[in-house]
Amino acid sequence: MSSSDRKGRETMSEAAPKSKIQFVPMKRIFKMAQPRSNDKCSNWVATEKVHGSNFQFYTNDGQTFHMAGRRAVLDGQTSYQKCDISVLFERYKPHVSRAFDLIRAEDRWAVYRTWAEPLAELGADEDDNNVDLEKTGQPGGCTTEANALANKSNTAEKILKCATRKLSNAKGAEVLEVRFYGELYGGGGVVTGASSAVQKEIIYCDEYRFYAYGITVNRKWTTVAEMNDICERAGFPFYATTLCPPTPTLAELVELLTSSGVLTKRSTMTDRTDNFKTNMEGVVVTPLIRDDFGLHAVKILSSAFNDVRATGANKQLNYCTKARYLSVISKLDTHERQDTGLVTEMFIDDVLQDSGEQEMSNKQRKSTVKKVRAWLAADGYVSEHIRGSQSQGQPETHNLTILKPCWPFVATSYGIHITNCT
Known part of the structure; x- marks a missing residue:
């Protein structure tokens, strides 16, 4: 010491x-x-x-x-x-x-x-x-x-x-x-x-x-x-x-x-x-x-x-935002922000909570989780590599790497419209 x-x-x-x-x-x-x-x-x-x-x-x-x-x-x-x-x-x-x-x-x-x-x-x-x-x-x-x-x-x-x-x-x-x-x-x-x-x-x-x-x-x-x-x-x-x-x-x-x-x-x-x-x-x-x-x-x-905005012709809620991501990581200490799994799961939980998780079927919930993960990867917050193949009888596994672990300054170009939340 x-x-x-x-x-x-x-x-x-x-x-x-x-x-x-x-x-x-x-x-x-x-x-x-x-x-x-x-x-x-x-x-x-x-x-x-x-x-x-x-x-x-x-x-x-x-x-x-x-x-x-x-x-x-x-x-x-x-x-x-x-x-x-x-x-x-x-x-x-x-x-x-x-x-x-x-x-x-x-x-x-x-x-x-x-x-x-x-x-x-x-x-x-x-x-x-x-x-x-x-x-x-x-x-x-x-x-x-x-x-x-x-x-x-x-x-x-x-x-x-x-x-x-x-x-x-x-x-x-x-x-x-x-x-x-x-x-x-x-x-x-x-x-x-x-x-x-x-x-x-x-x-x-x-x-x-x-x-x-x-x-x-x-x-x-x-x-x-x-x-x-x-x-x-x-x-x-x-x-x-x-x-x-x-x-x-x-x-x-x-x-x-x-x-x-x-x-x-x-x-x-x-x-x-x-x-x-x-x-x-x-x-x-x-x-x-x-x-x-x-x-x-x-x-x-x-x-x-x-961390919630109205977008699209029908003003559907968009829960995937830079502000929400920053809000999630602000709750973590510096070393915790490097924990890819923790950051990703906290972000997903936050989105699901606000988007009506209780009203979703398991199928809808899985679809929403997939969209949120896709948004994190597409906007450069994490890098996602999917291994395994359902056709081969193997479960899908995800390897996520945080690309912007603390302060993603690049504005989000688009968001995922969560439609399975009403």
């Missing part, structure tokens, strides 16, 4: 688990096909969606701190998404500690200190279909067929309801668990010779930063206003703030975002002074007033980051 690795692991020793705490990954936030009429939420606000990699800090005692990505705990590691997270850990540990002390001490947070036990999941792994709010003025903006498909395939009408209970540790003290969910972003593009970026589609800054966009206290989500208060007082340098005044309804906020052109504006988080790769990825909209502690969040992407 090198001296730098040894030093990094010593630095991270405080993050090694000393008290039992569960890893709770951040689920994907809804993209919206149409407003949800039965949500008892109001005073909707929008915050910028930063293009990075999912990251979180968490603690349940204010002394032992943990880090995690979207898929795994990162305690004891020194490198993640090209970033030296041991440095990031030391930089943000005081802020997490200060926030924990505030939440533990102040009466205003007492309602959060009881534990939330989910009775119905908020279906946040189901993505709706979002086309182009900038042009259509509609949250889902696509076709009647698209909206019908989204309504059929998602669980958007389910709302997270919370029962309360208290958990205690062995000494009898009430457990307080605080999690900061956010994005690891930045790294290159402002000054020549800077480190490599987490994501290259938007240039933010040369250093690696953590952008907090949500806080849970004992699995209960705070509002954006409450999160802002905690982050400001705890000294977090970067966190999601509102882009416009609150509106009574979600529909009114969507109209305001459309008329103001927010999604076409430059990012509020970039350090660049010109207009090169500085437009924001999109927004996340949430209510300030809600009837429970669930995550009532909806993401709306700018046109450059949409």
